Amino acid sequence: MIAAIDEYTAGAAVPHHPAGEGAVTGSELAGALRRAGLAGVDETALARSMYASDASLYRVEPRIVVTPRDAAELPAALAVCREYGVPLTLRGAGTSLAGNAVGPGVVADVSRHLNRVLEIDPDAGTALVEPGLVQAALHTALAPHGLRFGPDPSTRTRATLGGMIGNNACGSRALGYGRTSDNVLGLDAVTGGGERLRLGDVPGAAPSPVLDRLRDLTAAHLAVIRTEFGRFGRQVSGYSLEHLLPENGFDVARTLVGSEGTLAVTLAARLRLVREPAHRLLTVLGYGSMAEAADAVPALLPHRPVACEGLDARITGVVAARRGPGAVPPLPRGSGWLLLELAGDDPAELRSRAARAIADSACVDSLVVPDPALADALWRIREDGAGLVARTDGGEPAHAGWEDAAVPPDRLGPYLREFEELLAAHGLTGVPYGHFGDGCVHVRIDFPLAAPGGTGVFRNFLQDAAALAARHGGTMSGEHGDGRARGELLPHMYSPEALALHAAVKHVFDPGDLLNPGVIVAPAPLDADLRAPAAGTLTRGLALAYRDDRGDLSRAVHRCTGVGKCRADNTGTGGVMCPSYLATREEKDSTRGRARVLQDVVAGRLDWRSPAVHDALDLCLSCKGCAADCPTGVDMASYKAEALHQKYKGRPRPRAHYALGLVPRWTRLVGRSPLLARAANAALRARALRPVLARAAGIDARRGLPAFAPTTFRRWFAARRPPPAGERGEVVLFADTFTDAFSPDVGRAAVAVLEDAGYRVTLTGRAVCCGITWISTGQLDGARAQVRRTVAELLPHVRRGALVVGLEPSCTAVLRSDAAELLTGREADAAHEVAAAVRTLAELLTATEGWTPPDLTGVRAVAQPHCHHHAVLGWDADAALLRAAGADVERVGGCCGLAGNFGVEAGHAEVSAAVAGHRLLPALAAAPDDAVLADGFSCRTQISDLASREGEHLAQLLARHLR
Numbered sequence: 001m002i003a004a005i006d007e008y009t010a011g012a013a014v015p016h017h018p019a020g021e022g023a024v025t026g027s028e029l030a031g032a033l034r035r036a037g038l039a040g041v042d043e044t045a046l047a048r049s050m051y052a053s054d055a056s057l058y059r060v061e062p063r064i065v066v067t068p069r070d071a072a073e074l075p076a077a078l079a080v081c082r083e084y085g086v087p088l089t090l091r092g093a094g095t096s097l098a099g100n101a102v103g104p105g106v107v108a109d110v111s112r113h114l115n116r117v118l119e120i121d122p123d124a125g126t127a128l129v130e131p132g133l134v135q136a137a138l139h140t141a142l143a144p145h146g147l148r149f150g151p152d153p154s155t156r157t158r159a160t161l162g163g164m165i166g167n168n169a170c171g172s173r174a175l176g177y178g179r180t181s182d183n184v185l186g187l188d189a190v191t192g193g194g195e196r197l198r199l200g201d202v203p204g205a206a207p208s209p210v211l212d213r214l215r216d217l218t219a220a221h222l223a224v225i226r227t228e229f230g231r232f233g234r235q236v237s238g239y240s241l242e243h244l245l246p247e248n249g250f251d252v253a254r255t256l257v258g259s260e261g262t263l264a265v266t267l268a269a270r271l272r273l274v275r276e277p278a279h280r281l282l283t284v285l286g287y288g289s290m291a292e293a294a295d296a297v298p299a300l301l302p303h304r305p306v307a308c309e310g311l312d313a314r315i316t317g318v319v320a321a322r323r324g325p326g327a328v329p330p331l332p333r334g335s336g337w338l339l340l341e342l343a344g345d346d347p348a349e350l351r352s353r354a355a356r357a358i359a360d361s362a363c364v365d366s367l368v369v370p371d372p373a374l375a376d377a378l379w380r381i382r383e384d385g386a387g388l389v390a391r392t393d394g395g396e397p398a399h400a401g402w403e404d405a406a407v408p409p410d411r412l413g414p415y416l417r418e419f420e421e422l423l424a425a426h427g428l429t430g431v432p433y434g435h436f437g438d439g440c441v442h443v444r445i446d447f448p449l450a451a452p453g454g455t456g457v458f459r460n461f462l463q464d465a466a467a468l469a470a471r472h473g474g475t476m477s478g479e480h481g482d483g484r485a486r487g488e489l490l491p492h493m494y495s496p497e498a499l500a501l502h503a504a505v506k507h508v509f510d511p512g513d514l515l516n517p518g519v520i521v522a523p524a525p526l527d528a529d530l531r532a533p534a535a536g537t538l539t540r541g542l543a544l545a546y547r548d549d550r551g552d553l554s555r556a557v558h559r560c561t562g563v564g565k566c567r568a569d570n571t572g573t574g575g576v577m578c579p580s581y582l583a584t585r586e587e588k589d590s591t592r593g594r595a596r597v598l599q600d601v602v603a604g605r606l607d608w609r610s611p612a613v614h615d616a617l618d619l620c621l622s623c624k625g626c627a628a629d630c631p632t633g634v635d636m637a638s639y640k641a642e643a644l645h646q647k648y649k650g651r652p653r654p655r656a657h658y659a660l661g662l663v664p665r666w667t668r669l670v671g672r673s674p675l676l677a678r679a680a681n682a683a684l685r686a687r688a689l690r691p692v693l694a695r696a697a698g699i700d701a702r703r704g705l706p707a708f709a710p711t712t713f714r715r716w717f718a719a720r721r722p723p724p725a726g727e728r729g730e731v732v733l734f735a736d737t738f739t740d741a742f743s744p745d746v747g748r749a750a751v752a753v754l755e756d757a758g759y760r761v762t763l764t765g766r767a768v769c770c771g772i773t774w775i776s777t778g779q780l781d782g783a784r785a786q787v788r789r790t791v792a793e794l795l796p797h798v799r800r801g802a803l804v805v806g807l808e809p810s811c812t813a814v815l816r817s818d819a820a821e822l823l824t825g826r827e828a829d830a831a832h833e834v835a836a837a838v839r840t841l842a843e844l845l846t847a848t849e850g851w852t853p854p855d856l857t858g859v860r861a862v863a864q865p866h867c868h869h870h871a872v873l874g875w876d877a878d879a880a881l882l883r884a885a886g887a888d889v890e891r892v893g894g895c896c897g898l899a900g901n902f903g904v905e906a907g908h909a910e911v912s913a914a915v916a917g918h919r920l921l922p923a924l925a926a927a928p929d930d931a932v933l934a935d936g937f938s939c940r941t942q943i944s945d946l947a948s949r950e951g952e953h954l955a956q957l958l959a960r961h962l963r
Contacts, residue, residue, distance in 0.1 A: 005871045026063050032084065033066060033106070036076040040067030040112070046612035049600045050593045051091065051107045055562030057401055057449070058099035058484050060530035062089070069114040071130060071267045072644040074108060075190045081514055082108055088809055089516050092132060094587075095564045099529075100260045100484025103516055111160050112585065118268060125273045126185060126201070130435035130780035131266045136568070144926060147273040150177025153479070154383035157568035162266050164701050167481035168236050168258030172382070175335025175437045176306025176343060177274055179233070181240060181257035181477070184750045186270035189256060190723045192263065192510025199253040201270045206542035213508045218244040221501055228498045230892060234406035234438045234478035237790035238490055238520060239263075239502055260481045263509035277343035280306075282375040285363040290432050291420070293336045296362050297436050300340060303357040306560035307341040308437025311382050315433060319381055322633065325925050326876060328381065332365035340522035352753045363552045375491050380573075382433070387563050387631020389431040389444045390473045392905045395550065395583030396431065397532070397558065401485050402462055405469045406440040406478030416441065416473045422468055423637070425921025426461045440478035449532035459527045466492040531599075532558070538602045543636055543645045543780035545828070554602040557639055559632045560595030567938030568590065571893030571919045574875075575699045575918060578623030583838060589619045589638050591626040598639055610645040617643055620665040621899035621912055623867035624904060637776075638821070644778020653777070655698030662787075662899035664769040667741035670708050671715070677708040679696065704945050706937075713744035717751070717763055726760025728848065730802040731793060733761050735837075736811040737769055738937035749959035750807055750841060756962050757851050759844075762802070763795045769812040771822070776900050786820045791819060791831045798837040805839050807955065809866035809873060809936050810900065812840060814824045825938055830833025840869070841876040841955055846884075862927050864920055864943070864951070865890045865938030877934075878954060887956075889933065894919035896934070898942035916946050924949055933957060 024032075026043050033041045047832040050059040060361065063086070068074055081088040089103030090685050099484055101107075110132035117138060122145040129138060135156040139148050153171040163169070165187075170179045173537070186200030191210055218225065220243065229235070230242030236258055237394045243254040256264055287293040290312055300308055313335045316328045322483075331337060340357060342350050358366045369375045381388070387941040392398050407415045416432060434442035447461070448454040457689040466489040475493060476486040489962050490499060506513070506521040517526035525614040536852045549555035566578040567590050569812075581590040588594070606613060609650070622637035659666075670680045683689055684705045694701035709846075714735050731754055739747045754761050768822055771786035794804055805813025815838045820831035845851055863882075865875040875891070882889045897915030902908055924932065924947045934940045935949035943951045 001178065003138055005815065016559055017522040021124060021458065024086065027084060029064055029080070029084060029106070031584040032080045033077060034065065035391075036080050038066050038073050038077055043064070044612065046588060046597065046615050048607065049586050049612055050596045050616075051109070052096070052102060053531060053596055054091070054094045054096040054099065054101040055101040055400070055564065055842065056097050056102070056483060056485060057399055057811065058102055058529045059530060059909070060104050060107060061109040062103060063107045065109060067109045068820065069113045071114055074110075074265050074267060075194070075196070077106060077108055078190060078192070084604060085512070085554055086516075086519050087514055088167070088265070090131070090162065090165070090265060092163030093134070093155065093324070094159045094562065095155045095163065096167065096483060097403055097480045098167075098401070098477065100481050100483040100516070100519060101163070104610070108676060109587070110162055115160070115472070116720040120145065121385050122147065123277070126271055127271050129271060130232055131165070133161050133268065135159050135161060135164065142273065146276050148275045148276055149271055150183050151180050154234065154385070154606060155564065157570070158564045161185065161269060163269070163639050165266055165269055166259070166261050167255050168240070168439070170234070170378075170438065170479040171309045172435060173308050173309060173341070174233075174306065174435065180453070180626050181243070181254045182846070183272040184253055184257050184269055185272050186192070187256055187266055188268040189252040189264040189266050192515040192656050194514060197264065199256070199828060200251065202268070203246045210678070211510055214244070214505070215250060215267040217504055217508060218250070224497050224501060224957050226577040228494055229456060234440050235475045236406070236479055237476040237482050237486060238494060238498075241501065241505065252657040254440060254491070258481065260483065260519050262506060262519050262521065263515065265515070276512050278345045279350055280341055280343045280375070281347070281354055282378065283354045283357060284332055284344070284369060284371040284433040285338040285340060285361045286332035286365040287336045287363055288334065288338035288340070291413050293338050293432075294416050294436055296338065297359045297412055297502065298410045299362070300338070300357055301437060303342070303360070303410065305340050305357070306343045306436060307339065308435075309339040310336045310383055310433050310441075311339060311385075311437035312431045312433050313386055314431045315388050315394070316381060324874065329369075329377045330367065332363070332367040334364055339362075339378060341528060354840055369394045371880070380658055382566070384631040385433050385442060387561065387565065389433075390559070390561050390632045392429060392446050394876065395448045395548070397555070398446045399421070399449065400444060400561070401447065401458065402445060402465050403442050404440065404480040405465065405474055406438065407469060407474030409437065409439040411474070412436060412439045412441070415469070415474065418468055419465070422464055426457065426464070428457075428461060431736040433477070434628065438478065439474070439937050455527045455533060458530075462489060462526055469493075482520050484524050484529065485517060488526045490523070491522070510632075519727055527539070528781070531944070534601055534603055535599065541585045542642065543784070544642055545824065548633075553642065554637075556635070557595050557602060559596040559634045560592055560630075561632055562592055564590075564630065565630060567589045567718055570629055574891055574893045575893055575939055576623055576628045576870050576893065577629035578625060579623060579915040579918070580619040580911060582894070582918050583911050591630060591634055592622060594636055594639070595634060598643065608643060613643060613647070617874070619908070620858055621867075621895060621897070621902045621915070623873035623895045625867055625895065632821045639819070640774050641778045641780060644781040648778060653779075655696065656901065656905045657777040657779065659697035659699065660904060661773045661779050663773050664737040667708070667737050668767060669714045671741050674710045681707045694906075698906055699904045700906050702903050702909055704941075707943060708741055709744045711744065712762060713740045713747035714767060716744055722933055724755055725759055726796050728756065728761065729756040730762055731759045731801070731844065732797045732802050732804045733763055734804055734806045734811065734815065735763050736806070736808040737766070737773075738790065738808050738811075740767070743940075743953070746955055748954035749953065750805070750961065752959045753845075753955050754805065757845060760773070762797070764797075768793045770811040772810045772814050775814065775818060775900065780822065787814070787819045787822050787831070788827060790815075791823070791827065791834050795830050795835045798834050803837050803839050803844060804834065805841055805844055807841065807935070807953065809840070809869035810839060813868035813872035840877060842881045846881050853881055853884060853885035854958055854963060856882065856957070856961055859887040859931060860927070860929075861887060861889045861931040861933045861956070861957070862892060863921050863933040864887050864896055864936075865941050866934070866939055867895050868937060878959060890927065892919050892923045896920055896936070896942040898938040900938050903942065905940075913921055913941075913946060916942055921947055931957065952958045
């Protein structure tokens, strides 16, 4: 057999080309690509930094990144790579967990432009799509026809169809709908050697030397294919050569699915679609351990579930700790659960099937979840699993690498027990979860990659884990592919003859070894190019404490593991992250893209003043959406503040930093007298002065600037009659700059509401500031001084038992979280003490025993929660209060786009408007007669500027309806 294969691999020992070293310079390669017709060619340090990583452990810096605008550009790029001997790696969403989407030569990002639905045939139940189309976007296009693409990986909100084809994605519902390979009917592709192949249900097939050689190769090795390939459903590792067998119709398209871009470049794909079921029913089954849950799987499969997923209690514990206990829906008793989903046309029949499944499940407790909203919440927790377990309980990073093994389902329980023993033997921990109905286990493991000898621990464990999976008849990968993490492990599950056959197939399609070299065939060592060992630490000279990351900025920015949720549109479910990416669709404007650049800064590859750092952070709105919505807890607003602090430390700053970052100083100056306020307002309104003032301040002249109130809130408060005693005790109303100088009517309304609720309202003895404008412009030394004074002023009130009520969400969020990050020692302790007493207006009122909200029956409103309200404070109390009061409120997801100083600064107006245009403006246009609820001053300003509507604060809405 080996001799027969040698005939096909003669001359195949082509060396890997680590970016064609010495053969062509980067500028020459870029020029050749442009001459070949590629418009999106980027050789900048920014592009190389962002695309050096995917969602895996690996970092391989490319020389060039291309973003083809037409499918015809892909063969052109391949031709240039072939001419110069430079590798080509295709990339979709970049969410590969195994290193499938990084490469040393040219990386082609197909997600930016090659994202069209070319055809939909509802009668045939098929669609023709480009490789960069996101699965969720396909589902949106298919929804009017009641159709969907069956496989649904947890990343479907950003995963591209090309990426799913590359690694044979499966997802939770593969039990019901099969793998991607089961649902691809045809491919339009180009081999590494340059031959165009139209396969299966794609018209235009022509005689093919490649297919002739492949047919001969298959015929010569039927025995090894029949005995070693396609042994069970989740055998994804290696090439799926079983589809080439005569009894399987020599289906080359299905063989290419899962080849990880090593054989051909996909230009388009014909997909089989499935009809959406009329009803779904989720049943949750509780067990004492995940292994016990796994034991139950074989008895549940005869009930024909479309999904059977494992969920560990440690994952729900992370959700509860990070987002509050209310973020986890009720679950039955147990330490591990199976999420069993049934689908069909008859709800009664589904309930009956669920009852029979429960009876056969051997569970300790169960719960049928008929409410789709609760079911969706549970599915979101399961889908965020990879990010949620990216840190151990002790705060250590937990990594991919061995996150995708699969065994036949009847071996899953024994495998999991031995796997837990193996982890313990190596001194490691991990949280298993995944597609238990298919025998596929996902897990993140705390490999000590940054410690001395850590890569050896990683290597040794992977070798032992691979041997364990093979002993149970399993595979190294059940859906993520082998990539750089598992190609070296294939000898554990394939014979030498089968491995040689892999190499022969590779040579037929890609004789120059140009397509994704180092993956599957002639694999790179699994411990080469690991990112973590080179990450280093950065603990000195920082302005923020990073207490959750042990004072290490490197640990903080490496929270980003690349799962790419920031590239998804989460606004439909109330999410915010990432508004700039949704506006531009550029990787540099995603949380992940920014994190990758900052990872290169802390590793010493870039410095704080590099243009790449500026370009990546410039359009970050500092909304903090990622702090809540990113499953790994990235807080890009804090990292941007640190980056600006480091860049401008001891250096002149942009004019906008002085004009906008020091707004509290200017407002205090103007607020000294009504005369000064009138003079300032006149100057701001003067058309002749406006361009001059805008240029001097570094702001966009098209932006309206808010008018100063003739009487500040503090001045009004000081002049009023002595407040009532307040039977419920004292609350300190935090008179922030925006309420005080621009919206004193909000403060007056809050006083009315709080006093009506029985509180005695006080202010601090002197004007204080949370420092948010200093923070957002990176003036962190100034922010620290502001916070220090504010905490010192609030602390005596808090120690007397008073609560602190904030009105402006961004300022309240600083008191709740950022203040302690700016201080150290006893001052930080004091900041934590104050933070524990800080409440939003809704939090205080909903917790006030015996308080009844004013009747808002008949009030219809569109609510735009401030991003910091969503991310740091939480809007649940507001929603509950409004619901109890009888209001009919539509909560808008996403950011308003103004985001404090961001939308006012020169160069940001277009993106600011685009962010508002994503959710906020359409929601307002659809409800022209509704009230507009917006607690954030910047949100109200944006609504006024772009929609000519007046927003109001919750305090104003409640005050208007007081009895």
